[in-house]
Amino acid sequence: MSLLLLLILSMVLLAIGVYAIVASRQEGGSRRVYGTTLVVCGVLLTLALTHLLAGHEPITISLPLGLPWLGAHFRLDALAACFLVVVNLGGTIASLFAWNYGQHEQTPERVLPFFPAFLAGMNLVVLADDAFVFLFAWEFMSLSSWALVMAHHQDPANARAGYLYLVMACFGTLALLLAFGLLAGPGGGYDFATIRAGTVNPGSAALILVLALLGAGSKAGLVPLHVWLPLAHPAAPSHVSALMSGVMTKVAVYGFIRITFDLLRGPVEWWSGGLVLALGGISAVLGVLYALMQQDLKRLLAYSTVENVGIIFIGLGLTLAFQANQMYSSAALALTAALFHVFNHSLFKSLLFLGSGAVLTATGERDMERLGGLIHPMPWTALAFLIGAVAISALPPLNGFVSEWLIFQAILISPELSQWLLKFLVPAVGALLALSAALSAACFVKAFGITFLGRPRSPAAAGAKEMDRCSLTALFVLATLCLLAGVLPGLVVDGLAPVVGLLNGGAQLTTQHSQPWLTLVPVVDVKSSYNGLLVLLFIVLSGTVVAFLIQRLASDRVRRGPAWDCGFPDASPATQYTAGSFAQPIRRVFGSIVFQARERVTMPPPGDLGPARLEIELRDPVWERGYVPIAHAVVAASTRFNYLQYLTIRRYLSLIFGALVLLLLGIVLWR
């Protein structure tokens, strides 16, 4: 019954989208749209959460819609419920934030109708139980988000981002289409129940896995398929960016999990785990290095999504490797870590994107070089953004640390893997993960420090105003959830247990909430444990006691004065460190290898009063080595075949005939 309700509510979201076409032209229409979306998503969230926590059996339903011989199948199991929670939590918070934020929109008719439709699409992807509904909803999600990316299409950069996104989305769907085709086999059983019951031969299984990785990975932003993401996510309005980065990438991860762990019940080859691990590790480090080089706050956040998706795929790759070796208890740990990071990333990335939206509204700027000092006019936004920054930097006692800690624990129990390649790959990926964690701390010191601390670098930053209560509530709900998931990780792990059991042949982690002091002890005989609650308690306690003692016994006097700065305080805020200069040491250490970073200083000749110029040249290795050659090849091929456009009708008919003969021959030979 609850599944039908979920479907009806998704349809209601679609209906809100249709209504929004009218409402966007009315006074207060934006509030009506976001308000109803908020309520519907809230109900969806509650239903999904109840299903997940109550541990209900999977429910299926088939409706006489869609293809006449197939119908439309839907299913609500633990995995779907888990991702429904992620989708609708993001949807609820984004709608809450947009209640006031959405009113700043200059072209509401380009945003309002697509926002609920986008959410409906994501809900339907997760609920789909046959390939047709899945792909239809997937495309619906892609196209509605494309429309949102193109909301401010007058900007040529946004139009380019939209074009690239469309191309990559088509490519991803194509890969998924082929994957489902292979899964269904020649019999054409496209509903997931039939696919689960059937078996695929190892060769097809490998191909399906690679295709799923391409299809879902291009949507999730896995390197080298990430190129569209840092352009498209920031182009949308900020509450939509939050949904795209925080939630849509998770729906892509869902697609990968559904295909590899649920539908593909055949033998998993160990190398597939290695492949996913390697891609995850590369994405994690490259993503954060790209992020460190950015000046645009929202683009920095988008690149950091690439990093976090990489971390999730490291967890999934470990799971595949363990499952291939029949080590199901270790696989449970890795899978729990990956799912935990899915949940965590949806929280803090939404928080950070909404925070950047607040900055954008208050100052009209996304360029960090023109921001600064926002902690003074916007203390609450700054606090929430700071919590998000600490969480995403994987620092205790917040939630980002817990999921990375779980992945580290999974890596540490992997020397038992029997394949030599994995024995070398797993510790190397561990080092990459450690590197990405440390670099992301640097990245978010930069993001928070340059944007919110220091002195304002432009009049716009100096005249900023704090956000309204409603938007702040949205930020603080997410910040609180980050803190709660960090200090009570055992409860989240227990919540994820049914999902892990479903995908891992019944093996899941031991119950955590019965541990003393809610300590996290993932593997009992290893004894490694972590207790975020006590760490937080100890820090707060010792900090407060010391503060109290010092204020009481020593001194509590404070004097304000000009900055000391080694005796040379300069009045101009231009002397502060900027985003570019903050990243300079890291650019020299890592960027010179990865991006072939070059710095060139042009000094004016003596006597000339013109400014000196520092030029930084970065080359994007993925774009230059991967995409540019492909684009050239496509252009070359299309020029080559251009003459086919100017043939006579006779020639066309003979071409068609030739193609038909070739295809028939192919079928004859294949049979």
Add this chain to the structure above:
Amino acid sequence: MALITNYLVQGCQMLLVLLLAPLLTGWVRMLKARLLRRRGPSVLQPYRDLFKLLRKEAVLADSASWLFRVVPYLIFAALWVAAALVPTFAGGLLFSWTADLIAIVALLGTARFFLALAGLDVGTSFGGIGSSREMMIASLAEPAMLMMVFTLSLLAGTTELSSVARFMLTAEVGLRVSLGLALLALVIVAIAENARIPVDNPATHLELTMVHEAMVLEYSGRHLALIELSASLKLLLYLSLLGCIFVPWGIATTELNPTAYLIGVGAYLLKLAVGGLLLALFETSIAKMRVFRVDQFLSAALMLGLLGTLLLFVSRSL
């Protein structure tokens, strides 16, 4: 009764690290002065400095925010908690399961994160220099440290520090290549993280060489006192870590009676004294590096740590 003893031991350890930290700093400073044939200040000078700073009023820059005032307390609390979780004179601490070695490393990361933010808060060029360099150094030192942790925990079968220390006392450890690599990695990381020569110089205010000192340049009064105390605590923490992992002898683990504790404290003091001496010797015998040589120094630590881990993935006996 046993529980009360446990609480007592944990409490003693917290107080011990807090009280000993300035002494260790003073000891290293005195040794360095003697090695340079100066008389140098007394060993107790850091305590006097701390008390002097605590009594003074704090001067805040006009552009400093609330974060600038909170950070010293936060850093101090994080480092104190971290230092209290490293076994010093007794293993099996009551709260050792709260945070394992990975969490201790990450806790140090939290402290560094906030200190770097404080460096950016006032909006001066020196603060920025310090923060950006500190994060560059950390971006290599933290993975190197984690790789060292990996090596240890692959050997000991756990990341919980008390169990690691207990394991290192057993006979099955022996001499191992991977442990040697881990020791080297940890020493390099310890030098870098504590802003010692050749990575940074704790005794100068010359802008080209400053990392840590540049970040805390705007601090004064009680805030500076807390930052200084945190820096001392960090040095003590790294020496305790080296002690409890690589020279674990003397730590009270099995027989828990006053004599064992006394022996433990004595051994701990001895370890700190020797560690301080080695540090002073090393620092006086080497020159400061250029900032952009530091990454090579630290990459070596990272590679050593990774090599140690790889060896253990290949064979548990290496």
